[in-house]
Amino acid sequence: MAEPQDRAVRRRAGRPPRALLGTDKITRAALKLVELEGYRGLTMAALARRLNVAPSALYNHVRSKQDVLLLVEEDLMGRVEVSGFATDPWPDAVRAWAWSYRNVFARHAPLIPVIAVLPVTDAPRTLMMYEAVTTGFARAGWPEDQIVDAIVALESFIFGSALDVGAPADIFDTGTLAAQTPSFTAAVRRRAAAAQDNGAPGAAESDRAFALGLEALLAGLSAGLAPGSAGAPG
Amino acid sequence: MAEPQDRAVRRRAGRPPRALLGTDKITRAALKLVELEGYRGLTMAALARRLNVAPSALYNHVRSKQDVLLLVEEDLMGRVEVSGFATDPWPDAVRAWAWSYRNVFARHAPLIPVIAVLPVTDAPRTLMMYEAVTTGFARAGWPEDQIVDAIVALESFIFGSALDVGAPADIFDTGTLAAQTPSFTAAVRRRAAAAQDNGAPGAAESDRAFALGLEALLAGLSAGLAPGSAGAPG
Numbered sequence: 035m036a037e038p039q040d041r042a043v044r045r046r047a048g049r050p051p052r053a054l055l056g057t058d059k060i061t062r063a064a065l066k067l068v069e070l071e072g073y074r075g076l077t078m079a080a081l082a083r084r085l086n087v088a089p090s091a092l093y094n095h096v097r098s099k100q101d102v103l104l105l106v107e108e109d110l111m112g113r114v115e116v117s118g119f120a121t122d123p124w125p126d127a128v129r130a131w132a133w134s135y136r137n138v139f140a141r142h143a144p145l146i147p148v149i150a151v152l153p154v155t156d157a158p159r160t161l162m163m164y165e166a167v168t169t170g171f172a173r174a175g176w177p178e179d180q181i182v183d184a185i186v187a188l189e190s191f192i193f194g195s196a197l198d199v200g201a202p203a204d205i206f207d208t209g210t211l212a213a214q215t216p217s218f219t220a221a222v223r224r225r226a227a228a229a230q231d232n233g234a235p236g237a238a239e240s241d242r243a244f245a246l247g248l249e250a251l252l253a254g255l256s257a258g259l260a261p262g263s264a265g266a267p268g
Numbered sequence: 269m270a271e272p273q274d275r276a277v278r279r280r281a282g283r284p285p286r287a288l289l290g291t292d293k294i295t296r297a298a299l300k301l302v303e304l305e306g307y308r309g310l311t312m313a314a315l316a317r318r319l320n321v322a323p324s325a326l327y328n329h330v331r332s333k334q335d336v337l338l339l340v341e342e343d344l345m346g347r348v349e350v351s352g353f354a355t356d357p358w359p360d361a362v363r364a365w366a367w368s369y370r371n372v373f374a375r376h377a378p379l380i381p382v383i384a385v386l387p388v389t390d391a392p393r394t395l396m397m398y399e400a401v402t403t404g405f406a407r408a409g410w411p412e413d414q415i416v417d418a419i420v421a422l423e424s425f426i427f428g429s430a431l432d433v434g435a436p437a438d439i440f441d442t443g444t445l446a447a448q449t450p451s452f453t454a455a456v457r458r459r460a461a462a463a464q465d466n467g468a469p470g471a472a473e474s475d476r477a478f479a480l481g482l483e484a485l486l487a488g489l490s491a492g493l494a495p496g497s498a499g500a501p502g
Contacts, residue, residue: 074308147381150431155443164440165449172451179458180480182440183473187425187481190432194424197384206398206416209389215399217406224413239417246414247421250488255480257487 055087060095061105065142073144104157107149111160113138119170125252127170132248135192140199150193184255191251195244289321294329295339307378338391341383345394347372353404359486361404366482369426374433384427418489425485429478
């Protein structure tokens, strides 16, 4: 991929282009750091070390860790599939968006709790994602005051499901307590058997739960539930 | 709350009972540490310091951080409301369970990515929660091989929604990019206005999105969707 123009980068004779520091390079290094060491591994000092530059060189491009997070958010959100919202029926567009959104974040799970609460201000690609989705909802006849709530509800399901992709295969192993939990133990075994029939067990279980929940959400949302029709109990 | 009996605790004359180290006390200290410093703050050394005991004293009760996480999981899952599954109609029982589950984890958000993938083996209270839920699903006529997928789908929505409770009120502020994102900007403003009418804006927005998604999930799941009826696109 070509390095984008960056006014802080001044190319010097004799330096190979790949050595140039730019936002693309910083983004990739930040994602790699999180992949290797979790979110706690993402510090400005560690990022500079990984890029093999002085911290001052890094600060020529990003003012703070907050700036790095914005780059990462932009990169991940730019990979989410929204093209269907301009052309396809609403359930198809939501389905393609939701699967791609889940898959992007399943590969970067430590960032989920961070991105889920990160403001989208000053994040043009992220905002274009939301604009495309909102336009698709409006085109499908959604009342304007319910669109963001519906998107947030879907995103909550997507983020939680992206976490579930990382669950170990034995997460529901009841072990020595199987006799005290007969219904759950039986249901867990039936689930594993059903997923086994379909190929890779671990991933297949997550995919089945995601498909079930997403189709239920789509059906329920399509039925045009008014928000607040059932409030919080108690 | 009374400290439970613990064979590793030997009461000595002259020591007040509240100074005794036990699993309840360790659990409360662990939750407090996470609240104050995030998940990264939860280390055995920090826990010993907070409890004002030598690390060796702590290791008399828990062998590892994994043990501490199990205590925390047990404590949080024990607070989730499951009594409705024995008596109430399925949607009412799920509704009460889901709201209490979300509220418990919203107050301990840094633990969400950890607990979401933590095995339930050797966690009797957690397993009793799943047993109660599974029994309720079976009683409502759910096929045994779909119950765990449905629970996981609901939990994914619950965990993601618990994260959303912590989102800042301005998370969708489009700022200087408002003109380029007219549909989304208008929908965000309409959402804020609708939530404002109902009292506290930030919390009200999260609650509305949760209510909308939960009611849609309940309606869709009630309609008895078969999993895999729509697979992953592409």
